[in-house]
Amino acid sequence: MYSISNVSSARPPRTTARPVEHPFTDDRTGRARIRDAAIQLVADSGPSAWSARGVARAAGVSPGLVIHHYGSMDALRAACDEHVVARIREKAEAASATGAPVDVLSVLREDDGGLLAGYLAAVLAESSPAVARLVDDLVADAERYLLHGAASGRLRPTDDLRGRAVVLTLWSLGALVMKEHVKRLLGADLTAAGTGTEAIAAYVRPVSDIYAHGLFSEAFASTTRAVLEEESP
Amino acid sequence: MYSISNVSSARPPRTTARPVEHPFTDDRTGRARIRDAAIQLVADSGPSAWSARGVARAAGVSPGLVIHHYGSMDALRAACDEHVVARIREKAEAASATGAPVDVLSVLREDDGGLLAGYLAAVLAESSPAVARLVDDLVADAERYLLHGAASGRLRPTDDLRGRAVVLTLWSLGALVMKEHVKRLLGADLTAAGTGTEAIAAYVRPVSDIYAHGLFSEAFASTTRAVLEEESP
DNA sequence: CGATATGCTATACACCTGTTTAGCGCGGAG
DNA sequence: CTCCGCGCTAAACAGGTGTATAGCATATCG
Structure with a gap:
């Protein structure tokens, strides 16, 4: 679900991958700098940018x-997933606590x-226990909200x-994964915090319209319901 | 859009990557065998399986x-994209010619x-001119159908x-990219041709319900429309 | 027959990957 | 002072990548 009233106002432009100023600065040891650089790299350049040397370069270390620090690239990957997931969980919980609609795309607009958003878009289609758990949690959140x-x-x-x-959550996450297509077709950048209301609206408006009224005419909807009931066991 | 009446009956099980019996056998030169093996490999094991040696092994060549044959792995990739896109285009055109609903997921259920479907799911989030063109064409098809x-x-x-x-097409394609999450959460395998009606129904039913009636109650929909109209420039 | 084209393999190369190892510098504690 | 722990680098290694090259086998044509 997506509520227009949740559309945030303009944000500052995205930073590009470089060693590395960051919104979460709590534990900025070398270990944290590396993890954060890795997250930024994947968010900016996708999974194919993942390498020990690429991360090292971005973090300014060897x-x-x-x-x-991490023992292996796989362990670093897992740490990045866990970190991003934890952050998203925090944001989703904060949104949920205010009774705001729990749409993942709005949660990510910070x-x-x-x-x-960029990191999640890059890893959603990959096999990751942490990300799968996040998706499951987001679905549970959505279910509670729907209830x-x-x-x-x-x-x-x-x-x-x-x-x-499930469908609503996966639609939103799917759109995030397909963000480049969304951008090309509608001019809406689902991950760019710097995007103004208008640019996101191109995506949100048709979504809201479908959520408000569906797609089928009332006559056709009645027909479809009849077919559905015939096919039920 | 998705129509229940388009749900196909049970299909034979998927083949696994091996050198290589294939549904399209028109031009089975070495060149074609390699391309087809590459497509199968990516469909089965994702983009990370992509390598000259992996493809060679799967095709039974050096x-x-x-x-x-292809000059480079990039050229092979482009050839695979073009080939898959052409096939999907054929199927979409055939579906369109019969006046059937032009939902990409049903087009792919063959x-x-x-x-x-497996190959497309693997490459949709990657940068590919051919795939972008396909998405654009599918959106145009959907627009005609909606009209x-x-x-x-x-x-x-x-x-x-x-x-x-755009939204409807990207939702379907997004769900395809997120096929493992769909499977885990709903038990519906969007790419497995061997899936029976019942397993796909877990995805299709809530989708059809939303298409039929939307998500908001009538009262809330009226409120949302009022907000929308206020925010329009 | 020789020449040409095509299909194909084996080998080698430059470069990249993740990882290991040795060693240096610094700070703190005893 | 020494010792220890931590942070860190450089170099090396094994294994992988895409690609180039040489050469063999087969079929066809003149």
Whole structure:
């Protein structure tokens, strides 16, 4: 689900990969600098940019230090996933606590220059236990929101709340993965925090329209429902 | 858009990567065998499986022959993209000619063991001119379908037909890219041609429900529309 | 027959990958 | 002072990458 009232105002431009000023500066040891540089690199240049030497260069350290701190590139990858997932979880929980709509795209629209969104977009299609857990959690969040929304009368009830939560969440995440196509076709950059309301609106408007009224005419919707009921076991 | 009446019946199981029996056998020179093996490899094992030696092994030839025929791995990649895109285009045109709903997921559900879908899922998030063109064409197809659907009264009219076409197409393609998450969360395998109606239904049902009625209650939809109109320039 | 084209392999090369190892510098504690 | 721990680099290694090159086998044509 996506609510227009959640559309944030203009943000500062994205930073490019370089060693490395960062929105989360809590534990800036060499270890943290390396992890953060790796996240930035993947967010900016995709999974193919992943290498010990690339990360080392971006962090301003030697490749040996990368391995020294993390033991292997796989372990670094897992650490990056866990870190990004934890951050997103925090943001999703904060949004949930305010009763705001729990759409992952709005959760990700923060002043981090598109870092979390960019990294997530890059890894969503890859096999990662941490990311799979995040997706599952986001679905659970969406399901809770749908439940409350139906109870309050804002959202239509359904006998398959979970299926709906899965579909809505995966649609949003899928659009994120397909961000370059979204950008080319609609001019909307789903990860750029610097994007103004207008540029995101090109994506949000048709989405909201479908959420508001569906796609089928009422007559056709009735027909489809009849077909659905025939096919049910 | 997705129509239940388009759900195909059970198909034979997927083939695994091996040298290599294939649904399209028209030009089975060494060159074609290599290209087809490469497509199968990526469909089965993702972009990280891409290497001259991996493709050569799968095709039962030497790595040198791969390069001999295509000049470089980049050229082979481009050839694979073009080939898959051409096949999908054929299928989409055939579906369009019959007036069937032009949903890419149903177009891809054929007796090729999930090959086209699997390859497309693997490359959709990567930068590829051929794939971008395919996406653009699929959006154009969807827009035409929406136009006809609105004229016939089956689909709701909208002042942003193109935006809707983009969103619907990218949702479907996004779900394809996220196929492992769809499978884990709903048990629906969007690329496996061997999947029966029931397994796909777990994805299709909530989708159809949203298409039929939207997500918001009528009261809330009216409110959202009011917000939308306020925010329009 | 020889010449040419095509298909193909084996080998080698330059460069990249992740990882290991040795060693230096610095700070703190005893 | 010495010792220890930590942070760090440089060099080396094994294994992988894409690619180039030489050469063999086969078929076809004049």
